[in-house]
Amino acid sequence: MQTEQTSTPKDSEGNNAPDHRARRAVTVFPVLVLLAGGLGLLMPDTLRGGKEAVPYLLGVVMFCMGLTMTGADFRGVVRRPWAVGLGLVAHYVIMPGLGWLIANALGLSPQLAAGLILVGCAPSGTASNVVAYLARGDVALAVSIGTVSTLLAPVFTPALTLLLAGEYLPVHAASMMTDILKTVLVPVVAGFVLRTVANRLVTRLAPVLPWVSVVAIGVIVAIVVAGSAKAITSAAGVVFLAVVLHNGFGLLLGYLAGRAGRLGERGSRALTFEVGMQNSGLAAALATANFSPLAALPAAIFSVWHNVSGALVAAWFSRRPADD
Numbered sequence: 254m255q256t257e258q259t260s261t262p263k264d265s266e267g268n269n270a271p272d273h274r275a276r277r278a279v280t281v282f283p284v285l286v287l288l289a290g291g292l293g294l295l296m297p298d299t300l301r302g303g304k305e306a307v308p309y310l311l312g313v314v315m316f317c318m319g320l321t322m323t324g325a326d327f328r329g330v331v332r333r334p335w336a337v338g339l340g341l342v343a344h345y346v347i348m349p350g351l352g353w354l355i356a357n358a359l360g361l362s363p364q365l366a367a368g369l370i371l372v373g374c375a376p377s378g379t380a381s382n383v384v385a386y387l388a389r390g391d392v393a394l395a396v397s398i399g400t401v402s403t404l405l406a407p408v409f410t411p412a413l414t415l416l417l418a419g420e421y422l423p424v425h426a427a428s429m430m431t432d433i434l435k436t437v438l439v440p441v442v443a444g445f446v447l448r449t450v451a452n453r454l455v456t457r458l459a460p461v462l463p464w465v466s467v468v469a470i471g472v473i474v475a476i477v478v479a480g481s482a483k484a485i486t487s488a489a490g491v492v493f494l495a496v497v498l499h500n501g502f503g504l505l506l507g508y509l510a511g512r513a514g515r516l517g518e519r520g521s522r523a524l525t526f527e528v529g530m531q532n533s534g535l536a537a538a539l540a541t542a543n544f545s546p547l548a549a550l551p552a553a554i555f556s557v558w559h560n561v562s563g564a565l566v567a568a569w570f571s572r573r574p575a576d577d
Contacts, residue, residue, distance in 0.1 A: 319444020480546025
C-alpha cells in the first residue's frame, strides 16, 4: 500500500515515511490473506460466484493507492531519472524473465505457467515502499519507482505477457490493456486528483486506507482460491516452490542491480523490494479475467509469500548498517 503522505513522519534521512498504521497493516496482511485463502478452500461454492467482483475490488485497492500519492512522488522521478529508470528496467526485465525461466524449469502446466509469468509482468507491489522503509532503504526512490511502474503497467504488462506467455495460452493483449486501464490507471488517477483537491479530507481518512486495501486483497484471494479449489491439492506444492524461487531471486537480483548501478546501500535496498515484490492482486484479477481461476493461483500464493519474505528480508536489513 502506497502510504507516503505529507503528514507522515520522517525516516533517518529526512524523507517522508509510512506511518505506524501502514506498517501494522503490512505485518498483519499475510495472516489475513492466509485466512482468506483458507475460507476460499472451505467455502468454494459460495465464494466462486464472486468472480465478477474481483476487478472492482482491485479498483478499490488502486483508488486507495492514488489517494496516498503526492506531487513529491513525481518530482522524485525528475530529480533522479537514472535511479528511477534503472529500477523500472530492472523490474520489467528481471521479474518477467524469471517467471518464464522458472515456469520452464519446473515444467508447469500452461495455465500455471501463464499465471506465474503474468505475476512477473505486473507492476511493483503495493506494499513495497513500506517494506523498503522497514529495511532502512531509500523510501523516496521506492515510491517513485512503484508509482511509475504502476502508471506504465497498461503498456508493459500486456506486451510482456504476450511475448513470454503467448507460447502457453492465447493472450489478448488489447483486452488486458483495457482491463488495466479500467482497474488500475483510472482509479489511481482518480485517487490522486481527489487527494489534490481535497487533501484535508483524505488526510483524515488516511488511517483506514491500508486496511481497506488489505481487506479488498483478502477477498480477491478468497475468490481466486475458491475458483481453483479442486486443483490446489495437486498443484499447490509446485506452485509454492515456483513462487518462492520467483520472489527470492527477484529480491536478490533487485539488490544486485542497485549495487551494479551504484545506487548505494539505501538505494539498493529500495530496488530489492521494488523488483521482488509484485502487484499480485492485479495479476490475480487479470489471470481470472483473461485466463482461468487456476492461472490466478500463483498470484494468490504470491500475495501471501512476498509479504512474509519481504518482512523477513527487511528485518535482516534493518540490523545492518545502511551507510553507502
